[in-house]
Amino acid sequence: xxxxxxxxxxxxxxxxxxxxxxxxxxxxxxxxxxxxxxxxxxxxxxxxxxxxxxxxxxxxxxxxxxxxxxxxxxxxxxxxxxxxxxxxxxxxxxxxxxxxxxxxxxxxxxxxxxxxxxxxxxxxxx
Numbered sequence: 001x002x003x004x005x006x007x008x009x010x011x012x013x014x015x016x017x018x019x020x021x022x023x024x025x026x027x028x029x030x031x032x033x034x035x036x037x038x039x040x041x042x043x044x045x046x047x048x049x050x051x052x053x054x055x056x057x058x059x060x061x062x063x064x065x066x067x068x069x070x071x072x073x074x075x076x077x078x079x080x081x082x083x084x085x086x087x088x089x090x091x092x093x094x095x096x097x098x099x100x101x102x103x104x105x106x107x108x109x110x111x112x113x114x115x116x117x118x119x120x121x122x123x124x125x126x
Contacts, residue, residue, distance in 0.1 A: 033063035040065065054080040072106035075113040087112050099126040 036046055046063060049055045054077055057063040069077070079085040088108050095111040096102075104110070113119045 032061060033057050035062045036065060052080075053085075071119075072100075072104065072110065075109040075119060076106050078118055079109040079112050082116075084112050084116070085109060097121055097126055 033046070036043060040046075042065060046055070046065065050057070055063075076085065079087075089111050091102060093111065094102055094107050095114040097110070100107065100110060110119070114121075
């Protein structure tokens with residue numbers, strides 16, 4: 001699990017650094033996360049990734065920039081960054097990890113990441 005956390009942290013950091021190199025494509029008015037002020041260190045990265053549809057924050061209007069990234073969030077970020085985030089699968093074709101509910105919000109992203117060889121789970125199938 002520690003290795004997975006390090007990999008996720010490195011990929012997220014890479015994504016943030018790459019997005020900081022891109023021109024800002026969203027105006028400040030379009031970013032409405034109550035917990036991301038315009039002087040926040042990664043404001044531009046969050047703005048760019050939001051404008052690209054790669055991230056979108058939480059239903060309560062927050063982004064929670066200091067929270068750890070979950071496995072599900074990681075797979076969504078990777079799938080949308082690779083522009084395969086909208087793929088949908090039938091219930092029979094969805095990835096079957098015993099620790100992931102078949103109706104989980106990110107099941108299609110998890111299935112895509114598994115099919116692409118980005119993730120494969122642990123030896124016990126989880």
